[in-house]
Amino acid sequence: MSSGEVSPERNGEMGRRFGELRGVQWRIDLGILPCESSSVEEFRRVNANSRRSYAALRRRLLINPHISKDESSFHDRVMDNPLSQNPDSTWGQYFHKAELEKMVDQDLSRLYPEHGSYFQTPGCQGVLRRILLLWCIRHPNYGYRQGMHELLAPLLYVLQADLERLSEVRKQYQDYFTDNFDGLSFSEDDFDLQNDQVKVNNVSLNELDPKIQTIISFSDAYGAEGELGIVLSDKFMEHDAYSMFDALMDGDGGAVAMANFFSHSPSPQNGLPPVIEASSALYHLLSIVDLSLYSHLVELGVEPQYFALRWFRVLFGREFALEDLLVIWDEIFSLDNSRLSGCSENEGVLNSSRGAFISSLAVSMILYLRSSLLATENATLCLQRLLNFPEDVDLGKLIKKAKTMMDLAVDAINSIPEPSKPRGHRHSLSTDTTASGSPHSIVPESYWEEKWRVMNNEKEEQKQPSLNKVQNRIKGWSEKVKMRLSRTDSAGFLSKGKRPPVRRNLVDDLAREGVTKESLLSSGNGGNEENIDHGNETDVSSVASYSSVNGNEDIKPSIAEEVASPLPVSDRPEDINGTEKPVTNLREKRPLSGKFQWLWMFARNGPEGSSEKDGEVSSDKDGYESEPASSSVTEFDQNIAVPSSSTTTDETDKPEGVDQNKMYSLKDLSQSMLENIEVIESIFQQEKAQTDSVENLSRNAMEAINELRKISNILSERDVR
Amino acid sequence: MAAYRADDDYDYLFKLVLIGDSGVGKSNLLSRFAKNEFNLESKSTIGVEFATRSIRVDDKIVKAQIWDTAGQERYRAITSAYYRGAVGALLVYDTSRHVTFENVERWLKELRDHTDQNIVIMLVGNKADLRHLRAVPTEEAKAYAEKENTYFMETSALEALNVETAFTEVLTQIYHVVSRKALDAGNDPSALPKGQTINVGSKDDVSAVKKTTCCSA
Numbered sequence: 001m002s003s004g005e006v007s008p009e010r011n012g013e014m015g016r017r018f019g020e021l022r023g024v025q026w027r028i029d030l031g032i033l034p035c036e037s038s039s040v041e042e043f044r045r046v047n048a049n050s051r052r053s054y055a056a057l058r059r060r061l062l063i064n065p066h067i068s069k070d071e072s073s074f075h076d077r078v079m080d081n082p083l084s085q086n087p088d089s090t091w092g093q094y095f096h097k098a099e100l101e102k103m104v105d106q107d108l109s110r111l112y113p114e115h116g117s118y119f120q121t122p123g124c125q126g127v128l129r130r131i132l133l134l135w136c137i138r139h140p141n142y143g144y145r146q147g148m149h150e151l152l153a154p155l156l157y158v159l160q161a162d163l164e165r166l167s168e169v170r171k172q173y174q175d176y177f178t179d180n181f182d183g184l185s186f187s188e189d190d191f192d193l194q195n196d197q198v199k200v201n202n203v204s205l206n207e208l209d210p211k212i213q214t215i216i217s218f219s220d221a222y223g224a225e226g227e228l229g230i231v232l233s234d235k236f237m238e239h240d241a242y243s244m245f246d247a248l249m250d251g252d253g254g255a256v257a258m259a260n261f262f263s264h265s266p267s268p269q270n271g272l273p274p275v276i277e278a279s280s281a282l283y284h285l286l287s288i289v290d291l292s293l294y295s296h297l298v299e300l301g302v303e304p305q306y307f308a309l310r311w312f313r314v315l316f317g318r319e320f321a322l323e324d325l326l327v328i329w330d331e332i333f334s335l336d337n338s339r340l341s342g343c344s345e346n347e348g349v350l351n352s353s354r355g356a357f358i359s360s361l362a363v364s365m366i367l368y369l370r371s372s373l374l375a376t377e378n379a380t381l382c383l384q385r386l387l388n389f390p391e392d393v394d395l396g397k398l399i400k401k402a403k404t405m406m407d408l409a410v411d412a413i414n415s416i417p418e419p420s421k422p423r424g425h426r427h428s429l430s431t432d433t434t435a436s437g438s439p440h441s442i443v444p445e446s447y448w449e450e451k452w453r454v455m456n457n458e459k460e461e462q463k464q465p466s467l468n469k470v471q472n473r474i475k476g477w478s479e480k481v482k483m484r485l486s487r488t489d490s491a492g493f494l495s496k497g498k499r500p501p502v503r504r505n506l507v508d509d510l511a512r513e514g515v516t517k518e519s520l521l522s523s524g525n526g527g528n529e530e531n532i533d534h535g536n537e538t539d540v541s542s543v544a545s546y547s548s549v550n551g552n553e554d555i556k557p558s559i560a561e562e563v564a565s566p567l568p569v570s571d572r573p574e575d576i577n578g579t580e581k582p583v584t585n586l587r588e589k590r591p592l593s594g595k596f597q598w599l600w601m602f603a604r605n606g607p608e609g610s611s612e613k614d615g616e617v618s619s620d621k622d623g624y625e626s627e628p629a630s631s632s633v634t635e636f637d638q639n640i641a642v643p644s645s646s647t648t649t650d651e652t653d654k655p656e657g658v659d660q661n662k663m664y665s666l667k668d669l670s671q672s673m674l675e676n677i678e679v680i681e682s683i684f685q686q687e688k689a690q691t692d693s694v695e696n697l698s699r700n701a702m703e704a705i706n707e708l709r710k711i712s713n714i715l716s717e718r719d720v721r
Numbered sequence: 722m723a724a725y726r727a728d729d730d731y732d733y734l735f736k737l738v739l740i741g742d743s744g745v746g747k748s749n750l751l752s753r754f755a756k757n758e759f760n761l762e763s764k765s766t767i768g769v770e771f772a773t774r775s776i777r778v779d780d781k782i783v784k785a786q787i788w789d790t791a792g793q794e795r796y797r798a799i800t801s802a803y804y805r806g807a808v809g810a811l812l813v814y815d816t817s818r819h820v821t822f823e824n825v826e827r828w829l830k831e832l833r834d835h836t837d838q839n840i841v842i843m844l845v846g847n848k849a850d851l852r853h854l855r856a857v858p859t860e861e862a863k864a865y866a867e868k869e870n871t872y873f874m875e876t877s878a879l880e881a882l883n884v885e886t887a888f889t890e891v892l893t894q895i896y897h898v899v900s901r902k903a904l905d906a907g908n909d910p911s912a913l914p915k916g917q918t919i920n921v922g923s924k925d926d927v928s929a930v931k932k933t934t935c936c937s938a
Contacts, residue, residue, distance in 0.1 A: 106744050106765070113762030146743070146791055147767045303802060309768035318767060383771045389870040 020211060022051060022326065023162040023240070024218075026155070029333035031252035032243045033231075040217045044229030051228055051239040058645045060138050062097075062130065097133060100144055104132045107149045115322060118160070119153060128152060131245055140248075145262040147313040148249075154317065154325060155244040159237045166232045169215045176205060176216050181388060254337025255352035267349075274349040278312055279304035281350050282362045285412040289363060289405060293370055298622045300379045307386040311362055319365070319389040330401055340410060348413055356409035357402060363409075364402035365389060375710035673711050676704045730783035731775055735895050736806050737888075740828050741813035742821040743792035746847040749878040750813060751789045754888045759878055766791040769803060776889055778896045785809075785892055804835035808899075809842075809891045814862075816846040816875060817854035822862065829869060839902075841894045843872035845887055850877040 007299050017036045018024040027033040032050055034042050108128055112119045119125070131152060135146045170177050205213060217223065218231035228236070260267075260274035267274055284306045287294040297304075310318055317325055335354040348696025366373070369385055376382045577623065737748040748766050755772035775784040776840045790803055812828050815823040819891060825844065832842065844866045846857060859875060866873035872890060876883040 103743075110763065110765050113764070116762070146765050150767075178749045305802075306771075313767055318764075378786075380773050384773070387770060483864060 002538060008068070010304050017214070018211075020165060021162050021215070021232070022330070023155075023159040023244075026329070026333050027240065027244060028243055030247040032240075032247050040214070040231075041224040043218070043231055044224040047231055047240075048225035048228040050243045054239040054242050057134060057138070058130065061134055067695050097137065100133060100136055101129065103144050104129055104136075104149065107146055108132075108564065111149055112322065115157075118157070124156070127156065127241065131156075131238065131242045134242065135245060135249065139259065142259055142262055147310075148262065150314040150317045151248060151258055152241065152245045154322065154329065155248070156237065156241040157241055157322065159244075161233050161239070163234055166215055166219060168642075169212055170219075173208070173212060173216065176208075177219065251337060254354065255339050255348065255350060256337050256355045256358065257349075258313075258315065260349050261309075275309050275312060275420075276305055278349050278355075278359070279308040281348070281413055282308055282359050285359050285363050285405065286366060288408055288412055290367060290370070290445055293366070293374060296374055297366075300376070300382055302379045302382045306383050308362060310387065312358070313367075315358070316361070316365075320393075320395075321391065324393075324395050327395060328399070331402075332361075340414070350409075351413050353406070353410070356406050356413060359413070360402040360405040360409045361399070363405060364398050367401065368393065368398060371706070371709060372713055375713050548632060673708060676707045676711070730782060730795070732781040733778075733783045733896060733899065735783060735785050735892060737785050737787045737806050737809040737811065737891065738804060738807045738832075739787060739789045739811050739813060740832065741792055741811075742815070742818075742824050742828075745792065745815040745818075745821050746878050747789055747792060747813050749812075750845070750847060750876065750884055750887075751787055753878045753881055753884045755787065756762070759881070761879075773906060774888075776892060778889075778893050781896065783892050784818065785888065785894055790912045804832070807836050808840055809895050810836070811843050811845050811887065811891065812846050812871070813845045814857065815848050816857045816862075817848050817851040819856040822846075822857045825865070829867075829871075839898055841872070841891050842869075843867075843874060843887060843891050846873075846875040847878060849875040849882060850880045851907055 018028065024033065028036055034046055049615065105125075108125050109120075110125070111128070119128075127147065132144060132148060136146075153552065205216065215232065219233075220418075221227055221230060223229055227233075230236075249257060249259040251259075260279070263274055266272055267277065270277060272280070283298075286297075316328055320328060332354055335352075335357050337352045337354040339351050340353070340356075348355070350356065368384070369389075372385055373382055376385065415705075724725070732895070739751060741747055743765065748763055748770065749759050751772050752760065752763075755774045755824050766789060770789045772787050772789065773784060774787070775782050777783070788803060788807070810832055812825060812832065814825050817823075823837060824834070832840070846859070846862050862875075874883050874887045874890070876887055878884055
């Protein structure tokens with residue numbers, strides 16, 4: 001619906017008149033310079049005016065009381081002296097400034113150390129300091145906040161890059177810059193170049209590359225406004241950087257005003273601080289494009305603002321190297337920042353094409369880390385990964401992916417519910433798919449283990465010769481399950497003696513229902529299978545549809561399909577036999593409370609509780625016997641163990657094989673790898689036997705391969721440590 | 722994804738927060754402890770950064786999730802989220818800048834406003850290597866720590882002095898609190914009324930139940 005607004009006005013690189021002058025282009029995009037088609041004179045005039053106002057501002061605000069005292073009237077001396085307690089006195093302001101300056105300097109001294117040769121020079125530091133001071137003095141309700149310096153730095157940097165481009169051109173086309181009528185220009189150097197000049201002069205200015213023409217006319221000291229109007233000017237770089245910074249912070253009347261992200265105060269519209277609001281919008285979009293990843297993060301308690309605060313505040317400046325960042329900012333700034341109309345809440349901080357892109361890019365970054373995030377089992381590790389974005393990222397791909405999500409992002413922003421509803425981040429979509437669809441994403445972690453077991457059973461039925469392997473594998477599972485259980489227990493934060501009440505309920509419910517393993521396998525597995533497949537399909541199909549089209553017509557059906565189709569799964573009464581139910585309830589409460597405040601490990605324990613239904617849990621008793629409070633678990637284990645032991649033949653000898661040590665060794669990992677490989681092997685064997693379920697099996701193979709990939713992640717992570 | 726948990730083998734999981742004024746060296750303390758690295762050219766922290774490390778206390782593996790918060794400002798909007806569930810805190814000041822020590826009081830107040838009363842706090846005077854620039858005498862800080870009933874240590878992330886000890890001490894103390902509390906709580910977990918903050922051990926669960934109406938979303 002909004003594709004017209006969203007599609008970038010920018011017609012590729014070639015369409016941009018100032019493609020090679022980033023500083024000029026950004027000044028146009030940020031609304032400081034007039035639109036691209038304006039005449040050079042117009043540019044120069046606007047430019048000169050903005051510089052004038054900066055100069056006036058600087059003169060007015062950065063006063064030194066030591067200097068100004070002679071002209072200030074005498075009668076003020078009583079009120080206005082260095083010992084005055086009045087904060088409004090010149091001296092009071094002076095000291096306030098000194099304090100501010102100290103704070104700014106502390107950050108500036110740590111600014112881009114990797115580009116220290118530029119940013120750490122006294123000249124550059126001085127320019128940056130003055131700009132920040134002035135902006136902060138003019139915006140006392142914000143003051144200086146960490147991160148502002150890193151928003152400013154790239155702006156100055158691109159102006160500098162433009163000047164370097166200018167000097168390149170000046171070298172190459174020297175004669176066009178030389179005023180031959182001005183006696184001063186005839187220095188010795190110029191005489192040396194006389195020969196070249198004659199050649200070049202044959203080409204008139206009009207025949208040059210238009211880009212060169214532009215640079216030359218931008219630098220003509222005789223143009224409109226004279227020296228003050230020179231668009232690329234070393235002398236006025238500070239002025240220009242200030243106007244850019246001011247426009248970026250202020251948003252030029254549009255939705256994305258970076259200053260918002262530094263504000264602590266809730267916005268009057270919805271009572272949320274803008275960072276939180278934007279973070280919610282980001283998660284909302286994620287929930288639309290990749291529900292399973294979203295659910296995983298929410299389950300772990302990864303609240304979006306933990307990482308998005310930094311992403312937004314410095315507009316991804318910490319996540320990418322400076323050169324890459326400039327490309328990203330090119331994209332961001334090229335998009336229109338005027339508020340999108342037609343939505344209930346016009347005031348949203350991301351409610352513009354530019355904001356939609358920012359949100360999409362953030363989601364694109366999360367998706368980039370998808371597999372490593374899914375392989376992560378605790379929030380801290382997830383956040384570590386989110387805040388250490390890989391350096392060798394394929395930037396083009398990342399941006400492309402973000403662009404394909406923009407229409408969805410616009411819709412997501414528009415569908416953020418009325419603030420009065422305490423629903424928090426779980427915004428109901430127009431189709432209301434999020435709420436109803438959410439349970440389908442709960443995939444009990446035992447999924448694979450059950451799947452393996454099913455295959456083992458099949459194998460046994462088929463009397464395949466690999467019985468030894470199977471036994472090994474089952475042994476491996478039992479160890480894993482044991483380890484998980486023991487971890488689950490200790491993970492319930494600190495006290496082994498206490499068990500979170502909800503978890504106990506889960507356990508009790510499960511025991512009460514007398515779940516047999518057979519029923520778990522037959523129904524639970526079927527349901528789960530669908531769940532998982534949908535989780536994957538979500539991503540695959542969205543990628544597919546994104547890469548093919550920009551229009552949203554093609555995307556919408558696929559999204560609707562993705563989200564809607566799993567619904568029957570959650571409706572099944574026998575689904576996961578009651579373990580699912582409490583979990584589902586738990587999850588349904590979450591959106592109501594509207595918070596991301598799931599407990600670190602506790603939220604994890606819910607689903608894990610359901611995973612303990614495996615028969616092998618019985619082997620875990622020894623891990624608890626010393627703990628007085630673990631009785632409920634052991635009871636539960638016993639309940640479960642009875643029916644399950646009948647299914648697999650070799651269960652009884654397991655406890656002996658279980659290592660007390662809970663440490664995961666490399667051996668365990670390699671064992672797991674072996675198991676996965678065996679799964680794939682067995683699939684290939686079965687594939688020959690029964691061709692009817694090939695599709696199913698190849699899916700299994702894919703899953704096993706994914707597992708292998710995760711192991712390799714873990715191994716590499718270990719190595720890093 | 723369930724089966725592989727090499728990262729996650731631990732008996733106890735403790736969340737620690739690092740707080741203190743900007744530039745006192747919190748991030749370097751953390752990188753020294755978590756990765757044994759020190760970076761003279763580190764950037765200022767924006768928002769919060771995270772690291773983990775497991776150590777052994779007695780015969781248990783204690784995993785520390787450490788939240789390193791930006792010092793210059795306190796992010797009001799998400800402050801309580803930062804502190805939520807924290808059972809230990811290192812309150813850092815710079816021994817060469819007295820003002821950072823003066824602000825300790827403010828930090829302490831904030832900490833106590835947002836965390837459980839049983840939180841283990843250590844006052845850490847960092848940059849002890851800058852001997853010629855010392856502005857906060859050890860005795861002054863020590864006396865203050867005693868008065869406020871916190872642990873105290875002087876460290877140097879640069880020279881790797883006492884960093885390990887400081888973290889280990891905090892984690893060990895938490896461990897002791899927790900194991901003692903676990904015993905006190907007896908073996909009937911259901912006896913604990915829901916919603917009541919009883920000890921550090923239950924903090925993570927209980928506070929999250931209680932506080933679902935504030936912040937975030």
